[in-house]
Amino acid sequence: MVGAGPGGLAVARVLHRHGHPVAVLERDSGPAARPPGGTLDLHKGLGQLALAKAGLLPQFRVLSRPEGQAMRILDVDGTVLRDWQPRPDDDANPEIDRGQLRDLLLGPLEVRWGCRVTRVAPDDRGVVVHVAGGRQERFDLVVGADGAWSRVRSALSPVTPHYTGVTTVETALDDIDTRHPDLGRLVGDGAMAVYGVNRALVAQRGSGGHVRVHAQFRAPVDWHADLDPADAEAVRSRLLALFDGWAAPVLDLLRRGDTFTHRPLHVLPVDHTWTHVRGVTLLGDAAHLMPPLGVGANLALLEGAELAEALAADPADPDETVWAFEERMWARAGKWAKITQAGLERLVSSDPAAAIALFDEVQS
Numbered sequence: 001m002v003g004a005g006p007g008g009l010a011v012a013r014v015l016h017r018h019g020h021p022v023a024v025l026e027r028d029s030g031p032a033a034r035p036p037g038g039t040l041d042l043h044k045g046l047g048q049l050a051l052a053k054a055g056l057l058p059q060f061r062v063l064s065r066p067e068g069q070a071m072r073i074l075d076v077d078g079t080v081l082r083d084w085q086p087r088p089d090d091d092a093n094p095e096i097d098r099g100q101l102r103d104l105l106l107g108p109l110e111v112r113w114g115c116r117v118t119r120v121a122p123d124d125r126g127v128v129v130h131v132a133g134g135r136q137e138r139f140d141l142v143v144g145a146d147g148a149w150s151r152v153r154s155a156l157s158p159v160t161p162h163y164t165g166v167t168t169v170e171t172a173l174d175d176i177d178t179r180h181p182d183l184g185r186l187v188g189d190g191a192m193a194v195y196g197v198n199r200a201l202v203a204q205r206g207s208g209g210h211v212r213v214h215a216q217f218r219a220p221v222d223w224h225a226d227l228d229p230a231d232a233e234a235v236r237s238r239l240l241a242l243f244d245g246w247a248a249p250v251l252d253l254l255r256r257g258d259t260f261t262h263r264p265l266h267v268l269p270v271d272h273t274w275t276h277v278r279g280v281t282l283l284g285d286a287a288h289l290m291p292p293l294g295v296g297a298n299l300a301l302l303e304g305a306e307l308a309e310a311l312a313a314d315p316a317d318p319d320e321t322v323w324a325f326e327e328r329m330w331a332r333a334g335k336w337a338k339i340t341q342a343g344l345e346r347l348v349s350s351d352p353a354a355a356i357a358l359f360d361e362v363q364s
């Protein structure tokens with residue numbers, strides 16, 4: 001297994017449950033090597049199903065935040081246009097912090113931290129995995145769950161991600177209810193979004209009053225070439241100019257953030273597949289990177305859990321199992337890739353009404 005993200009850990013945890021140990025090679029030096037990221041909503045038929053296969057659904061129910069399903073849409077002048085609140089028993093898409101999900105999946109697993117795979121080379125006797133520093137190791141089956149910029153992918157496909165034309169700049173507010181109670185009320189229990197012309201601002205609450213704010217806009221990939229990314233003041237004033245005229249409380253979400261992270265949104269083609277190669281496969285973002293519209297981690301988890309279950313059920317012929325898995329993954333992921341890429345076009349578009357109409361469709 002290459003990568004200890006949601007996909008890789010799901011494979012390892014489900015195989016572990018069925019009594020099959022697996023090597024997980026992860027480039028991070030440890031679970032706390034970098035901030036784990038924001039919050040994820042896990043859908044009942046996708047991510048939650050994967051956790052059920054791992055035997056982790058009861059623990060997920062304890063950790064997750066059903067109230068995080070709340071969603072509010074504001075106009076650029078601050079008028080509340082929509083305010084959806086989950087029903088008390090609504091468990092369709094509860095939120096969980098990425099760090100909590102990672103720790104839940106890690107549990108008893110042993111990960112080889114600080115193991116950066118540089119390439120994999122299938123041959124007649126299996127697959128050779130090359131690790132930074134010059135080490136090599138041979139495996140029967142290598143699963144590339146190493147995310148958007150996968151190093152395993154080139155063994156199967158020449159395709160690399162391309163820029164969507166939409167960039168996100170992310171900032172965060174800690175302890176919002178104490179330090180910024182006005183913004184805490186603005187964001188509510190879940191997410192708050194504002195859609196303007198070719199711009200969007202989305203704020204999402206994690207646990208412990210941590211809120212992540214995403215400013216999204218259409219721009220060339222090098223829009224910040226003349227900015228020092230570490231110069232928070234310079235990035236902030238560029239963002240405030242881009243969102244000029246929006247309501248003051250909405251812009252306060254950007255004014256009060258300390259640091260800004262630039263995330264250009266890249267995707268793989270919606271129909272990305274490859275000719276099957278014995279001993280190597282991909283899943284999650286490595287196989288089907290799509291816009292971050294609430295599905296990528298769910299798919300990675302379910303694919304990981306399904307592949308592991310199938311391998312555990314029929315260890316005699318893993319190649320046949322992987323082949324069938326790939327066909328199933330391509331069909332499902334292709335459908336979601338189309339939905340999310342079309343969704344991004346509507347959410348960051350010249351017609352803000354298209355974004356609201358999309359939410360009306362999803363909520364109904």
Ligand SMILES: Cc1cc2nc3c(=O)[nH]c(=O)nc-3n(C[C@H](O)[C@H](O)[C@H](O)COP(=O)(O)OP(=O)(O)OC[C@H]3O[C@@H](n4cnc5c(N)ncnc54)[C@H](O)[C@@H]3O)c2cc1C
Nearest residue numbers: 003005006007027117146147284285292294295296297298
């Ligand atoms: C802002 C944002 C919000 C999102 N919100 C949601 C959401 O609410 N719901 C949802 O379902 N999805 C969401 N997504 C998408 C989701 O984060 C990804 O689809 C998901 O993390 C993919 O999981 P993965 O395991 O395939 O890859 P990753 O999570 O990228 O994990 C890959 C792992 O591989 C490791 N790795 C990389 N290269 C190497 C290497 N060469 N050698 C060894 N290890 C390596 C990495 O360090 C990492 O640990 C969001 C994405 C973003 C950017």
